[in-house]
Amino acid sequence: MKKLLQIKKIFFIASVFVVLSIPTYSQDIVKQAPVGFDVYKENILHGKIDTISYESKTVGTTRRALVYTPPGYSESKKYPVLYLLHGIGGDEKEWYNGGNPQIILDNLYAQNKLTPMIVIMPNGRAIKDDRAIGNHMAADKVAGFAVFEKDLLNDLIPYVESKFSVLTDRESRAIAGLSMGGGQSLNFGLGNLDKFAWVGGFSSAPNTKSPELLVPDPAIAKNQLKLLWISCGASDGLISFSKRTHDYLEEKGVPHIYYIEPGVHDFKVWKNGLYMFSQLIFKPVDVSSFPRYVYSENATSK
Ligand code: FER
Secondary structure: OHHHHHHHHHHHHHHHHHHHHHHHHHOOOOOOOOOOOOOOOOOOOOOEEEEEEEEEOOOOEEEEEEEEEOOOOOOOOOEOEEEEEOOOOOOOOHHHHHHOHHHHHHHHHHOOOOOOOEEEEEOOOOOOOOOOOOOOOOHHHHHHHHHHHHHHHHHHHHHHHHHOOEOOOHHHEEEEEEOHHHHHHHHHHHHOOOOOOEEEEEOOOOOOOOHHHHOOOHHHHHHHOOEEEEEEEOOOOOHHHHHHHHHHHHHHOOOOEEEEEOOOOOHHHHHHHHHHHHHHOOOOOOHHHHHHOOOOOOOOOO
16 A cells, blocks of 8 residues: 555656646747847847859859858867858848848857858859849849759858868858749758758748758658758738748648738738748658647747
């Protein structure tokens, strides 16, 4: 009888531990950016933004990109690389001008929330005159966004890997972008799983390939991807391109985060995309947490 009571007691204590550990566990996911995430702070370490130029055999010109190196960047360490792509009306400076990614990332580094990485912001319009002028929808300009796949793989990545102290395996390479760049990221990332293990599309545009072309072999994608991130503003006119991709991935059992937040087609959503995606990459991923990525009004990541 005494023994039974003891067993009951042990069982009770064990259950208390299990119950208490649930809330701790559920705090693990990355939450919507809190107020102040994009505000410059004087008294923390800051990364550095530079312009780089590389010879593009694909386009036949010298092309530009911005590079953000993290606080404390050292040639004696090797870093993973995030390629961060702009939208149809932008160029290599669009993220910098509209989203101040260096402020968002500096603040996250100050809170120890990022694996140190280099961020490359290229010009994704791979045509001779790649300036963001005139009619952005002109056929030759739109076509340049598809040609950028070759420029990225054959010209820019080799340049970055020859000039910076970076890791070169697929698990050390991520690609994400906004709108037209979100479509590029899904197309190029999922189309080159030997090159990219982390893929993110923020408010992806109509250039996003149809799901069957994007992920023709769900088993390979499931096996190769570390993280596939798809986010969009709930009131974005382009949401159908994210939703159809999500629906297909869900049907085929390919793990991914589908994160819908209040908002339209603008930098508020894209900055939060960078805030959340950057915290998830280049570290262990818990696939079972993906369904818990649901927008929460009073989220703070503190
Ligand atoms: C389109 C609508 C929007 C399109 C591209 C976009 C190529 C891109 C928008 C953006 O990058 O912000 O029909 O076709």
